[in-house]
Amino acid sequence: MxxxxxxxxxxxxxxxxxxxxxxxxxxxQKQSYAKIKALFGDxxxxxxxxxKEIVKxxxxxxxxxxxxxxxxxxxxxxxxxxxxxxxxxxFVKPWNNSL
Numbered sequence: 001m002x003x004x005x006x007x008x009x010x011x012x013x014x015x016x017x018x019x020x021x022x023x024x025x026x027x028x029q030k031q032s033y034a035k036i037k038a039l040f041g042d043x044x045x046x047x048x049x050x051x052k053e054i055v056k057x058x059x060x061x062x063x064x065x066x067x068x069x070x071x072x073x074x075x076x077x078x079x080x081x082x083x084x085x086x087x088x089x090x091f092v093k094p095w096n097n098s099l
Contacts, residue, residue: 008026008029008030009024009029011024011087014086015086015087016086016087016088017082017086017087017088020086020087020088020089020090024090036092039071039072040067040069040070040071040072040075040092041069041070041071041072042069042070043067043068043069043070044068044069044070044073045067045068046065046066046067046068046077047065047066047068048063048065049064049065049066049076050063050064051063051064052064052099058082058083059082059083060080060081060082060083060088060089061080061081062078062079062080062099063078063079063080063081064076064077064078064099065077065078065079066095067092072094074094074095075092075093075094075095076091076092076093076094076095076096077091077092078090078091078092078093
């Protein structure tokens with residue numbers, strides 16, 4: 001993780017929607033990492049759980065992963081991609097069996 005060593009990820013419009021590129025600035029990434037670390041502790045690992053396709057005007061694929069963190073091994077890491085495969089959403093939150 002780039003954030004763990006004080007860095008960030010540089011997103012481009014070829015891999016993410018413009019709103020995600022703008023919203024996930026270096027500053028926001030660093031602030032988010034600090035909040036995630038405070039809530040869940042250090043990142044330890046990730047296990048694929050499922051993919052679900054939803055249609056809400058547009059088609060999205062929701063990739064769900066079970067994250068293993070220092071304080072909580074029941075954490076969801078969710079990545080949402082649009083039909084072009086561009087990042088449309090990213091969430092880290094407590095695990096819930098239902099979507």
